[in-house]
Amino acid sequence: MRKPIIAGNWKMNNTIAEGMKLVNGLTSLVKGIKDTEIVICPPATALAVVTTALHGKNIAVGAQNVHWEESGAYTGEIAPAMLAELGVKYAIIGHSERRQYFGETDETVNKRARAAHRAGITPIICVGEPLETREKGTYKRYVSRQVRLALADRKPQCVAKFVIAYEPIWAIGTGKTATFEQAQEVCEHIRKTIAKLYDKKTADSVRILYGGSVKPETIKGLMEKPDVDGALVGGAALKAKDFSEIVKFNR
Numbered sequence: 001m002r003k004p005i006i007a008g009n010w011k012m013n014n015t016i017a018e019g020m021k022l023v024n025g026l027t028s029l030v031k032g033i034k035d036t037e038i039v040i041c042p043p044a045t046a047l048a049v050v051t052t053a054l055h056g057k058n059i060a061v062g063a064q065n066v067h068w069e070e071s072g073a074y075t076g077e078i079a080p081a082m083l084a085e086l087g088v089k090y091a092i093i094g095h096s097e098r099r100q101y102f103g104e105t106d107e108t109v110n111k112r113a114r115a116a117h118r119a120g121i122t123p124i125i126c127v128g129e130p131l132e133t134r135e136k137g138t139y140k141r142y143v144s145r146q147v148r149l150a151l152a153d154r155k156p157q158c159v160a161k162f163v164i165a166y167e168p169i170w171a172i173g174t175g176k177t178a179t180f181e182q183a184q185e186v187c188e189h190i191r192k193t194i195a196k197l198y199d200k201k202t203a204d205s206v207r208i209l210y211g212g213s214v215k216p217e218t219i220k221g222l223m224e225k226p227d228v229d230g231a232l233v234g235g236a237a238l239k240a241k242d243f244s245e246i247v248k249f250n251r
């Protein structure tokens with residue numbers, strides 16, 4: 001049984017004061033929920049305050065990126081141990097915005113995921129095709145290549161703990177959610193790809209999320225699909241009410 005995860009990506013939004021308002025609202029709205037893992041990923045500036053506020057609560061904290069080196073001359077980057085020290089449990093890696101605007105590649109995604117895992121941080125590895133690849137019909141090949149390169153040289157016991165988020169780029173921030181069938185088709189394909197690269201047991205352990213304009217109205221249908229284990233939520237994670245409704249998809 002894979003425990004569902006609902007993760008909210010705040011992106012470059014919320015000062016500490018704004019973020020804490022959101023955290024306080026959310027904490028009371030999702031109080032007592034234990035059957036779904038709840039994760040919020042604030043910007044780096046708010047991580048220390050938010051992890052302290054959520055200590056011992058049912059909301060885990062994730063970072064939006066992590067570097068692969070332990071320390072050194074990497075201006076602007078954050079090392080895995082620095083996040084672990086704060087109590088950060090997850091790190092989003094290879095978000096399409098990082099790939100598009102900040103030169104993230106499959107190779108750096110692979111290195112970041114490895115470093116995060118070594119520091120006890122669960123990577124949420126993002127994959128997903130652009131619109132033209134969807135329209136050409138080659139999206140499954142595109143996504144399985146991203147998965148293969150992200151996981152290259154990792155051991156099955158390590159991969160089993162990873163989280164993969166399928167986020168078709170054409171659905172991110174556009175209001176255009178993939179249909180439940182489109183989400184299931186690719187999430188199932190990702191699981192089959194992992195089974196081919198490793199084995200069925202490993203593939204059945206990996207949690208695969210869907211991301212792309214997820215809303216309170218769409219989460220239930222998505223979660224009914226057998227290979228969708230949760231959601232990575234952008235815009236709707238900025239409102240406590242919307243995010244809590246997504247978290248409560250099974251209520």
Ligand code: PEP
Pocket residue numbers: 009167171172173174175211212213214232233234235236
């Ligand atoms: C995201 O940022 O990962 C995302 C899915 O954003 P949105 O929900 O706003 O499409």
